[in-house]
Amino acid sequence: xxxxxxxxILLDPRDNVFVARTRLPAGEPIETGxxxxxxxxxxxxxxxxxxxxxxxGEKILKYGAPIGVATKAIAAGHHVHVQNMKSxxxxxxxxxxxxxxxxxE
Amino acid sequence: xxxxxxxxxxxGRKGIRNVVAVAYLVECAHHVAREIALPWREHEVxxxxxxxxxxxxxxxxxxxxLCTHPNVGAxxxxxxxxxxxxxxxxxxxxxxxxxxxxxIVIQGTGGTRASIKEGRGWVEEQRIAxxxxxxxxxxxxxxxxxxxxxxxxxxxxxxxNPAAGxxxxxxxxxxxxxxxxxxxxLIGCEHIMAERAITPELGVELEKSVAKAARYYATLGYGxxxxxxxxxxxxxIEEKSMGAYAKSGASPISxxxxxxxxxxxxxLYLLDVVPDGEVRFGFPNINDNAEIAELIACxxxxxxxxxxxxxxxxxxxxxxxxxxxxxxxxxxMSDDMDVDAGRILEGRASLDEVGTEIRDLVVSLAQxxxxxxxxxxxxxxxxxxxxxxxxxxxxxxxx
Numbered sequence: 001x002x003x004x005x006x007x008x009i010l011l012d013p014r015d016n017v018f019v020a021r022t023r024l025p026a027g028e029p030i031e032t033g034x035x036x037x038x039x040x041x042x043x044x045x046x047x048x049x050x051x052x053x054x055x056x057g058e059k060i061l062k063y064g065a066p067i068g069v070a071t072k073a074i075a076a077g078h079h080v081h082v083q084n085m086k087s088x089x090x091x092x093x094x095x096x097x098x099x100x101x102x103x104x105e
Numbered sequence: 106x107x108x109x110x111x112x113x114x115x116x117g118r119k120g121i122r123n124v125v126a127v128a129y130l131v132e133c134a135h136h137v138a139r140e141i142a143l144p145w146r147e148h149e150v151x152x153x154x155x156x157x158x159x160x161x162x163x164x165x166x167x168x169x170x171l172c173t174h175p176n177v178g179a180x181x182x183x184x185x186x187x188x189x190x191x192x193x194x195x196x197x198x199x200x201x202x203x204x205x206x207x208x209i210v211i212q213g214t215g216g217t218r219a220s221i222k223e224g225r226g227w228v229e230e231q232r233i234a235x236x237x238x239x240x241x242x243x244x245x246x247x248x249x250x251x252x253x254x255x256x257x258x259x260x261x262x263x264x265x266n267p268a269a270g271x272x273x274x275x276x277x278x279x280x281x282x283x284x285x286x287x288x289x290x291l292i293g294c295e296h297i298m299a300e301r302a303i304t305p306e307l308g309v310e311l312e313k314s315v316a317k318a319a320r321y322y323a324t325l326g327y328g329x330x331x332x333x334x335x336x337x338x339x340x341x342i343e344e345k346s347m348g349a350y351a352k353s354g355a356s357p358i359s360x361x362x363x364x365x366x367x368x369x370x371x372x373l374y375l376l377d378v379v380p381d382g383e384v385r386f387g388f389p390n391i392n393d394n395a396e397i398a399e400l401i402a403c404x405x406x407x408x409x410x411x412x413x414x415x416x417x418x419x420x421x422x423x424x425x426x427x428x429x430x431x432x433x434x435x436x437x438m439s440d441d442m443d444v445d446a447g448r449i450l451e452g453r454a455s456l457d458e459v460g461t462e463i464r465d466l467v468v469s470l471a472q473x474x475x476x477x478x479x480x481x482x483x484x485x486x487x488x489x490x491x492x493x494x495x496x497x498x499x500x501x502x503x504x
Contacts, residue, residue: 009263019259019338021450045433046259046413046450047338060340063262065293067344080340087341089292089319090328094335 004033008049012064017048017080019062024049030077037077048080060085109471111243112178115203119243120175121406121471122149123235124422125228127181128172129154130195131188137209137217138183141224146482149235150228151421153398153486160189163364163380163491169198170365170402172206176422178238179205179231181224186212205231243471246280246371250467251400251408252352253286255393258337258413258431262348264449264459265411265430270354271460272409273373276467277356282368284403285353286376286396288318289329289389293343294350298375301358306499310361314377324384333414337431352411361500363493364399369501376403386490394418394485397425407470409463417441419478421486426466426476443477 004010008018008030018032024043029036032051043049048062054074059066072084082092111119127150129138135154142152153171155164172180172195180199184192192208199206207227214220252269254261273283291298295315302308322328328342339345359372368374378399379389390396393416397408401423408425410416415434419425429435432447439445444463448454470476 011263019263044338045431046263048259048340062344063347065297065343065347067293067347068341081338082335082340085340087328087343089342090322090326090330092330092335092341093327093332095332097336 002031002033004051005030010051011062014064015061016051016054016058017060017062018051020045020047020049032076035076037075040075040078043079050074050076050078050080052076054080109243109245109468110240111247111471112175112238113241114175118175118404119241119247120177122176122423123178123238124176125150125179125181125231125235126172126177126422127152127183127224127228128168130182130184130190130192131158132156133185133188134183134211137211137220137224140221141181141183141228144225145228145232148232150232151484151486153421153488155190155488157490158188160191161490161492163493164488165191165195166365167398167402167488169195170367171398171422172199173202173204174401174422175404176406177204178235181227182206182208183220183224184208184210186210205234244280245276245468248276248281248406248467248471249284249368249404250276250281251284251286251376251397251403251405252411253393253396253400253408254349254352254411255418256412256414256416257334257339257345257348259339260431260447260450261411261413262351263430265413265428265446266348266351268446268449268456268459269352269409269411269428269463271456272463272467273352273354274356275460275464277354277371277373280371282371282374284362284368284374284376284400284405286378286400287329287349287390288314288375288377288379289322290342290346290349291315292319292328293346298350298353298358303357303359303502304499307358307361310497310499311358311375314361314375314379317381318379318389321379321384321389325388329390337414359502361496362403363496364491365402366496367404372502376400380491381494382492385492389491391489392487394420394487395489398486398488407467409467411446415441417478417483418485419476419481419483421484424470424476425478425483426463427478428463441477441481
């Protein structure tokens with residue numbers, strides 16, 4: 001297995017998501033360590049990116065711990081957030097910024 | 106570097122500030138209290154208080170613990186006159202500690218103008234006496250430090266919170282008492298946290314406190330999660346919890362406190378902020394300052410506040426150290442931030458380096474140092490209704 005992109009942080013070897021160390025634009029190629037992938041939308045600092053393909057119903061692992069569950073199939077390199085995962089406890093309340101084009105700033 | 110200095114109080118605790126607390130006992134007395142404190146806004150006269158008109162044992166305990174906090178040197182109580190708060194008991198409790206205390210009853214004094222005049226005259230005398238007060242040497246082991254996170258984002262759990270945890274580990278090794286909190290932001294971490302308890306019985310209590318928080322928030326229909334958390338890259342309460350949990354460091358957990366309980370000795374403590382019993386009185390903590398006030402009521406000399414999105418708050422009574430987890434936020438808001446923990450994300454500092462910087466900053470507050478929020482005049486304070494049962498026998502370490 002090769003090294004993953006230095007712009008991404010892998011907090012725990014068990015994780016299926018990376019954390020973005022910098023902002024990354026949509027279309028940016030990245031190396032997951034298990035193969036190349038492409039970022040699907042503009043990624044803000046410290047947002048999550050799928051390390052590999054994640055199936056609906058699969059737990060999202062960060063810090064080596066489950067932080068929720070995928071609600072859709074997520075491709076490697078794609079943004080993992082409220083649009084494709086949810087809490088196993090209480091729903092997440094969020095606001096869409098109507099002044100911005102995309103959900104990620 | 107000179108040693109730590111504190112103001113010795115009659116209960117043996119030492120303060121790192123010598124504040125005059127002007128405490129309103131109902132919202133109707135808030136304006137008068139604020140006006141009394143106003144001329145000293147740069148000079149350690151802080152308005153605190155409770156807005157409710159109806160009795161509440163939690164609020165009375167909080168107010169007593171805040172008015173007899175080691176950072177407080179004198180207390181002026183401001184009552185409208187007809188509210189239910191037991192001003193007699195509070196004045197008696199403050200007097201028993203040897204602190205100067207006075208109660209102004211607005212209805213008896215003759216209204217707003219007369220009450221402000223009388224209050225300012227008394228505060229002036231106290232300030233002169235407190236400014237001349239001698240300090241005594243103090244040890245790190247005599248410090249109580251709280252930590253809270255607010256305006257969290259995806260950086261908080263990677264930089265600021267673990268750095269605060271490293272500072273906690275150092276301070277605990279030096280004998281200090283450190284308190285972390287918000288059981289509603291530990292949902293999902295309860296089992297790994299319980300394994301760090303010094304006794305199995307305490308571990309059970311820790312797990313129960315988080316289960317209570319999960320039930321409480323489920324009833325309310327919201328987690329302890331604000332819209333800005335999601336914009337900052339946090340997707341779920343569990344994810345926020347994992348980041349928040351990092352504030353606790355790696356030390357064993359010595360005890361479980363409720364608001365206003367003072368740690369009996371050094372070590373790491375969890376503060377359970379979620380009320381006991383059925384859901385009453387609304388959200389456990391309506392904002393970050395409610396949590397800060399509870400940490401201070403537990404005797405915290407200062408509070409470490411980790412923020413990613415960028416909070417600007419400070420507090421009445423005790424200084425708030427602001428640790429900025431996000432390097433982009435730091436560049437925008439550096440005037441408000443004491444520590445730039447986002448350097449860790451950019452590879453410009455290690456967690457241990459920032460942890461040591463935070464530990465040194467805490468110690469400097471007992472050597473004449475001031476925080477950014479103090480320099481900016483921040484003195485936020487909020488206290489609302491809650492209800493708690495007393496601590497169970499397994500919650501505190503054996504003497």
